[in-house]
Amino acid sequence: MISQIYCIYTTLSLFLLALLGIFLNQKNILIMLMALEIMFLAMSFNFISTSIYLDDVIGQLFALLILTVAAAESSVGLAILVVYYRIRNTITVELMNITKG
Amino acid sequence: MYLLIVFLPLIGSLSCGLFGRFLGQYGSSILSTLIVFISFILSTLAFFEIGLSNTICLLPLSDWISSGVLKINWGFLFDSLTCVMLIVVTTISTLVHMYSSKYMESDPHVPRFMSYLQIFTFFMLVLITSDNLIQLFLGWEGVGLSSYLLINFWHTRYWANQSALKALLVNRVGDFMISLGILGTFYVFRSLDFHTIFSLVPLMDFHYFNICTYKVHSLTLISLLLFLGAVGKSAQLGLHTWLPDAMEGPTPVSALIHAATMVTAGVFLLIRFSPLIEYTPPVLKLMLIFGALTAFFGSVVGVFQNDLKKIIAYSTCSQLGYMVFCCGLSNYSVGIFHLSNHAFFKALLFLCAGSIIHALNDEQDLRRMGALLKLMPLTYSMMLIGSLALAGFPFLTGFYSKDLIIELAQIVRYNENSTDIYFMAAWLGTLSVFFTAFYSFRLLYLTFLNSTESPRIIFFKVHESHWFMTIPLMILGIGSLFVGYLTKDLFVGLGTSFWGNSIYTNPLHSSFLEAEYISIHLKWLPAFFSLLGALLASYLNITLNSFYVYGSFFPNFRYLLFLLNKKWYWDYLFNKVLVRSILNFGYLVSFKTFDRGFIELVGPYGVSRNIKKNRPKSSSLQSGQITHYLFFMLVGILSISTFLLWSFNYFNVKLIISFFNFIHINLNKSL
Numbered sequence: 177m178i179s180q181i182y183c184i185y186t187t188l189s190l191f192l193l194a195l196l197g198i199f200l201n202q203k204n205i206l207i208m209l210m211a212l213e214i215m216f217l218a219m220s221f222n223f224i225s226t227s228i229y230l231d232d233v234i235g236q237l238f239a240l241l242i243l244t245v246a247a248a249e250s251s252v253g254l255a256i257l258v259v260y261y262r263i264r265n266t267i268t269v270e271l272m273n274i275t276k277g
Numbered sequence: 278m279y280l281l282i283v284f285l286p287l288i289g290s291l292s293c294g295l296f297g298r299f300l301g302q303y304g305s306s307i308l309s310t311l312i313v314f315i316s317f318i319l320s321t322l323a324f325f326e327i328g329l330s331n332t333i334c335l336l337p338l339s340d341w342i343s344s345g346v347l348k349i350n351w352g353f354l355f356d357s358l359t360c361v362m363l364i365v366v367t368t369i370s371t372l373v374h375m376y377s378s379k380y381m382e383s384d385p386h387v388p389r390f391m392s393y394l395q396i397f398t399f400f401m402l403v404l405i406t407s408d409n410l411i412q413l414f415l416g417w418e419g420v421g422l423s424s425y426l427l428i429n430f431w432h433t434r435y436w437a438n439q440s441a442l443k444a445l446l447v448n449r450v451g452d453f454m455i456s457l458g459i460l461g462t463f464y465v466f467r468s469l470d471f472h473t474i475f476s477l478v479p480l481m482d483f484h485y486f487n488i489c490t491y492k493v494h495s496l497t498l499i500s501l502l503l504f505l506g507a508v509g510k511s512a513q514l515g516l517h518t519w520l521p522d523a524m525e526g527p528t529p530v531s532a533l534i535h536a537a538t539m540v541t542a543g544v545f546l547l548i549r550f551s552p553l554i555e556y557t558p559p560v561l562k563l564m565l566i567f568g569a570l571t572a573f574f575g576s577v578v579g580v581f582q583n584d585l586k587k588i589i590a591y592s593t594c595s596q597l598g599y600m601v602f603c604c605g606l607s608n609y610s611v612g613i614f615h616l617s618n619h620a621f622f623k624a625l626l627f628l629c630a631g632s633i634i635h636a637l638n639d640e641q642d643l644r645r646m647g648a649l650l651k652l653m654p655l656t657y658s659m660m661l662i663g664s665l666a667l668a669g670f671p672f673l674t675g676f677y678s679k680d681l682i683i684e685l686a687q688i689v690r691y692n693e694n695s696t697d698i699y700f701m702a703a704w705l706g707t708l709s710v711f712f713t714a715f716y717s718f719r720l721l722y723l724t725f726l727n728s729t730e731s732p733r734i735i736f737f738k739v740h741e742s743h744w745f746m747t748i749p750l751m752i753l754g755i756g757s758l759f760v761g762y763l764t765k766d767l768f769v770g771l772g773t774s775f776w777g778n779s780i781y782t783n784p785l786h787s788s789f790l791e792a793e794y795i796s797i798h799l800k801w802l803p804a805f806f807s808l809l810g811a812l813l814a815s816y817l818n819i820t821l822n823s824f825y826v827y828g829s830f831f832p833n834f835r836y837l838l839f840l841l842n843k844k845w846y847w848d849y850l851f852n853k854v855l856v857r858s859i860l861n862f863g864y865l866v867s868f869k870t871f872d873r874g875f876i877e878l879v880g881p882y883g884v885s886r887n888i889k890k891n892r893p894k895s896s897s898l899q900s901g902q903i904t905h906y907l908f909f910m911l912v913g914i915l916s917i918s919t920f921l922l923w924s925f926n927y928f929n930v931k932l933i934i935s936f937f938n939f940i941h942i943n944l945n946k947s948l
Contacts, residue, residue: 198907208903273901 183225190218205267209253216246278319279334279355282363283402285316286370290395297388305388306378309395313374316398317367320360327360328767328775335408335472342411346467354408354471358779361613361768362405362545365620368756369537370398372749376628377529379745380635390430394533397423401538405545410459410469413546417455417510420539421448427534428526440522447519451509451543458502461486465495475552475781482556497557503550504560504567511543511597514571518848520594524586528631531586536593536627537620544600544616548609552781561605561786562698568602569686569702571595574845576712580719581841585634585641588720589626592667595709596623602706603682606689607786610776614768615678618761622666622674625753629660632746633724636739637731643720648729652739655747657725659754664717666757668807669710674761681769681792683707683803688792710803714810722818 197211220239227235261267289312293305300308326332338351355363374394381387400423404416422445429441459469465481466474478496485492507513512520523535534540547554547564554560575595582588596619604612634641636653650657666673669680686703689695729736741747767775771790843849877883 195911199904199911202904269903272903276899276901 180225180229183229184222187218187222187225190221191215194218202270203268205257205269205272208269209250209257212253213246213250216242216249220246279323279336279353279406282316282319282323282367283353283399283406285312285319286395286399286402289313290392290399293388293395294392297392300388302382302387303378305391306374309391310371310374310378313367313371313395313398316402317371320363320367323355324360324364327355328357331774331777333357333777337408347463347469349409349411349469351412352408352470353406355406356779357776358545358548358613359405361617362541363402365541365617366398366401366405366538369533369620369624370394370401372624372752373529373533373628376532376631376746376749377527379743380529380631381527386430390427390527393423393426393430394530397427397534397539401542404542408471410462410471410474413549414455414459417506417542417546418452420534420542421445421452421510424448424523424534424539427530428523430527430530434525437525440519440525444519444523447516448509450516451506454502454509455506455546458499458506461495461499461502465499471549478553478556494557496553497559500550500554500557500560501563503546504554504564507543507546507601508567509543510546511540511601512571512594513543513567513598513601514574515567517571517575517594518851521587521590521844524584524590528586528627528634531590532624532627532631535590536623540593540597541600541616541620544597544604544612547601547604548613548780551604551609554604555607555781555783555786561607563605564601565605565702566698568598568600568605569705571598572602572709573705573712574598576709576716578841578844579716580712581838582716583643583842585630585643585646585720585724586627588643588716589623589630592626592713592716593619593623595713596667598709599679599682599706602702603685605702606682606685606788607782608682608685608789609780609782610769610773611678611681611685613780614764615682617764617768618666618674618678621753621756621760622663625659625663625750625757626667628746628750628753629656629663632656632742632750633660635742635746638735638738640731640735643723645730645732646724647727647731648725648736649739650725653725653741655741656750657721659750660721660725662754662757664721666761668714668717668811669803670807671804672762674757674759677761677765678769679710680800680803683710684792684795684800685788687799687802688788688795691791692788707802707806711806711810714807715814718811718814719818722814727818 191214194211194214197214198208201207201211220242223235223239223242227233227239257267264271289309293300293309297305323334327334334353334355336353336355338353340348341351342349374391377390377394378387381390384390397420400416400419402416404413404420407413407416425441425445428444429437431437462474463469465484466477468474468477481496484495486495486498487493509516520535520540524531526534554564572595575591575593575598579588579591579595582591596615600612600615600619603609603615633646633649633653633656636649636656637646640646662673666675669675683703683706686699686706690699690703692699767773769789771793840846
């Protein structure tokens, strides 16, 4: 059986990767959404591995719920993206600053 | 009857003030004169009962303030000291009321004037009859207030406003001191009743205040503060500047307030507190110095004033100096004797001056008068009586008190513990007799005897006043002639029992008997000096009529004249040095730097300016970029977790737990 610590390393590095993807990406909002999906994935991984390690099914249950939420989220997000693209004809993150303080 | 003496003027004042429009001009004049006259009659009866029959009357009325150990009653104490003052105040007040009913005839606000005069009389009576310090302070402040109202009676005049403010504020300096003295008295004696204080004084001779590690003899401090209060009210050197300026008020007001009654309140306070002041030789010495200097200053400055009323005002200043002077020599009975005598001839002089001013169409300058002898013989004779009495002419009123003061001053020099101070004080007092005679005769010559300088149109209309104004003059003239002789044995006769317990003199300070056996040339000295002053004034006015012009050719003499005319530059000094610097301090430091500077900066103005200045910076945080917002979130999470990581070591956990425990306990307590 794979050691718990490796599982946590994997999910943590996946999560940090997603975080960096959100931060460092200035151009494309699609990449941002994908990074978000990776974040969810890292979370689900973590839940599942923990549930296996603790021998408890509740973690897998939460992983399933997260899957649903992620699917819903990405669909709503993409819908917003489509609406936004229809209006402004671009999906560049840098240009999304028309609501300045 | 005793209460009626005090409260009749209050009733009169209220009825004249509130219902003056129904009473009318003559109604209010007659009513107020009558009321004060009844008060005078009753005071005479009181004088008979208290002074001559030796019965003291104490009337405790009711509680006023009662808080813990502090108990202040409304109480009226009538003893010998009070009844002498009662006679003085009500006599002068009655005559001045009668005088001003004609003098103020053409004034549209007579009821108000009468109301003010009576409220002044009322407060003066409260002051002299009170049996505790607080009630005395009520009267003290009340006469200050009514003096403001009366000086400012013609309130449309700029100078009247200014002088009234000056009188009030300069008096306030003394009032501040006296209120400190009251606090000190209460702290030491735990009571403000006169009988309690005076019977406890010997016990408290060893009581010390501890002020910033310095031990201060408490009785000395208290009597010093009370004396400084008297300095303000009685116009001693230093706080005297308001008295000459108070001459901006109507002349009867000057006669009533600034000659006979209000200014003597300070002397009255000193005499009333003789049992306390007798235990503090340093304050006695201070009183001696202040009194002698004031007597000298007033008489010297009076010599070259050109305003008729200001000369008499400085004369008052000088005579008040004499009173404080002989109180400083522990001869309080002589002080009150001089006070009562002085009230008669000074009121007479002022009312005569009012008569002259009235006749000359409100001209006050001496240099525009002259040759009134043929036209106003009655006023002249009264003025002559007043001046001779003031100068201490033998066998007139002033002689009996003033020469006695100077003899006492001379004899104290032969005491075994005599110092240079006594020497200086005695000779200053003697010298001022010379100047007193000089300015009195200068005034007489310039108004009555020299050739006239007034315009023809005014001079033709000069006439003797109405009998309403001349009768008070004559009564006061008779008083100036005989009061001193009649009351000498009663007040200051050897071994008189008149004063009873109202005045206390330490037997060690007493020099009364010795003064009777002073050497003959010292006894003659004051009379000689006053004769010399009178002769010099006559000589200068008869032979060198334009002496004041020629004298100015000698440069040094001119400077001296200028100095005297400008009152030794006291006003100048006060205005330029004291008032200006305080004003500057108030404007530059407390107003500009503090109120408008510092507090505004940390307060409303500074905060709003800071917000305005930093608004673009804080709003530029919201750049609109999603990545920036995400960055803030991450930084927030990281910093919070760093803080928690740092804080969750063992010691901090204990700290936090104890903090929460503390809150918990306090909450439980408060609940």
